[in-house]
Amino acid sequence: MKTKIKQTYLPVLSDLYETYIKPDELNEMYLINTQRQENNLDPLDFEDLDFDDEMHKNIVCRGYTSYIEDLLSDLKIVKRIKFEKLVSHRGYNFANDSIDVEIEFFPENLSKYINEHFNSFKKYIKDRYISNDAEEWKYDTENFTEFSDFHKLGSCLFFVYLNESENNIMPDMYFYIRATNVYFGVKNYEFETKKVKCPICGEFYLPEKENEHLHCK
Helix, strand or coil: CCCEEEEEEECCHHHCCCCCCCCCHHHHHHHHHHHHHHCCCCCCCHHHCCECHHHHHHHHHHHHHHHHHHHHHHCCCEEEEEEEEEECCCCCCCCCCEEEEEEEECHHHHHHHHHHCHHHHHHHHHHHCCCCCHHHHHHHHHHCCCCCCHHHHHHHHHHHHHHHCCCCCHHHHHHHHHCCCCCCCECCHHHHHHCEECCCCCCEECHHHHHHHHHHC
């Protein structure tokens, strides 16, 4: 079956900031200090930890891309989704941000899906868009020449995403991303759980590199 490759946006990102995947420095500090206690080390304060908001966003966006790719590929609508960049319109959170992606998809299967769920699709278009002629959108999915509209393909895939999500899938996505990126707000988790603070110069170092700080004593 033939595929097409298009650039578009990945749906639902604006839901992330106020949900499970917002930065949680307090919880990460607790987990790190729990590990440090097991290593017989003193607890750390917030100012001792090196958090990276940009790294956090990047990891979340890549994990989210992979999650949506798995969901839509199971339906044989998408073959692959390649993360390109996070477009941030506001610096302080994910609201109104979007993920730009390259999607290789199966046009015939997408058209078939929308035809099979057209009543729901009409409601979706009417609720979300000023230009809410679902027949026009349906025509685009059947002819596949109109997907040059950057937004339109992402919106159609957003419909599939919502239509398949019987429950709130944010908890599932949270555990999906956390499964491989447990401490994605901290730059170097292993270093944070093992580092020791030099009482003379105040710098942190790993115990095995203590000899490098002998000049402080």
